[in-house]
Amino acid sequence: MPPSSSRTLLSRLAAGDQQALGEFYDLYAGLVNGLALRILRDTSDAEDVVQEVFVQVWRQASRFDASRGTPEAWLCTMARTRALDRLRRRVSRREESEEQAPAPTEMPRTEEGIAVRKALDGLSPEQRKALELAYYEGLTQSEIAERLGEPLGTVKTRIRTAMLRLREVLGPTTS
Amino acid sequence: MSEDRFLELAPLAALGALDSPENADFDAHARDCLVCRAELEIHERLVALIAQSTAPVTPSPAVRRGVLEAMGKPARSG
Numbered sequence: 001m002p003p004s005s006s007r008t009l010l011s012r013l014a015a016g017d018q019q020a021l022g023e024f025y026d027l028y029a030g031l032v033n034g035l036a037l038r039i040l041r042d043t044s045d046a047e048d049v050v051q052e053v054f055v056q057v058w059r060q061a062s063r064f065d066a067s068r069g070t071p072e073a074w075l076c077t078m079a080r081t082r083a084l085d086r087l088r089r090r091v092s093r094r095e096e097s098e099e100q101a102p103a104p105t106e107m108p109r110t111e112e113g114i115a116v117r118k119a120l121d122g123l124s125p126e127q128r129k130a131l132e133l134a135y136y137e138g139l140t141q142s143e144i145a146e147r148l149g150e151p152l153g154t155v156k157t158r159i160r161t162a163m164l165r166l167r168e169v170l171g172p173t174t175s
Numbered sequence: 176m177s178e179d180r181f182l183e184l185a186p187l188a189a190l191g192a193l194d195s196p197e198n199a200d201f202d203a204h205a206r207d208c209l210v211c212r213a214e215l216e217i218h219e220r221l222v223a224l225i226a227q228s229t230a231p232v233t234p235s236p237a238v239r240r241g242v243l244e245a246m247g248k249p250a251r252s253g
Contacts (some may be wrong), residue, residue: 021246025239031233033238038229047238054242069220076226108228116228134192135225143216156187163186168220 006071013061021058021174027053030109031072032079039083039136045090050081072110084138127162130155181211189218 006027012020032053056078064074088101108114120128135143145155181204187193188201205211 033234034229034232055245073223113227134190140194
């Protein structure tokens with residue numbers, strides 16, 4: 001889907017066009033739900049996040065700033081923030097199991113998503129693990145070091161190297 | 176140079192992976208430093224891209240109905 005059409009939908013949303021929300025939802029609910037599910041590993045919690053995110057889209061469409069990124073990035077940032085908040089509340093209620101999520105087998109559908117998946121696949125397993133603990137579990141560098149039983153400096157270096165590698169590979173989309 | 180130290184923190188800051196004292200130091204520095212702020216923005220975009228590598232999963236139809244119903248209601252204050 002070319003970004004111009006999602007941007008058109010967002011301007012219609014900002015103007016209060018209710019039909020645009022259904023169209024926008026149909027385009028992106030899978031993306032938001034996939035991310036929330038990966039973070040929360042619970043269908044019902046993930047769907048709560050989806051609902052919250054699209055209600056927020058409806059109320060804040062006018063705040064979307066195209067110069068700061070794509071609609072997909074905006075949605076994913078909202079979804080990740082909400083899902084991690086929920087995960088933290090859950091973890092504070094009971095200890096989370098350290099079971100590892102199975103590696104996702106289905107591929108992302110967008111060209112950009114596929115490029116990012118390839119870039120992630122090109123990282124060393126240690127770099128990828130550290131990055132995923134930060135991204136999908138919202139852990140800080142010292143929490144990651146503790147979880148992995150590695151020195152803090154090692155974890156810092158792995159995450160930094162992973163991000164710089166992604167930047168090299170994905171360069172053109174981030175300039 | 177301390178500038179370099181902060182630049183090195185940008186990827187971790189974008190991920191939200193800095194611990195609290197360092198995170199506050201970075202934020203304070205990046206407010207006044209264009210170079211570090213630009214670096215942070217680049218990494219924030221990368222972070223948003225990571226999300227897009229996740230495979231999409233269609234939510235149940237009830238979620239769509241819930242969203243469209245909530246749209247008709249007035250926004251809660253606050």
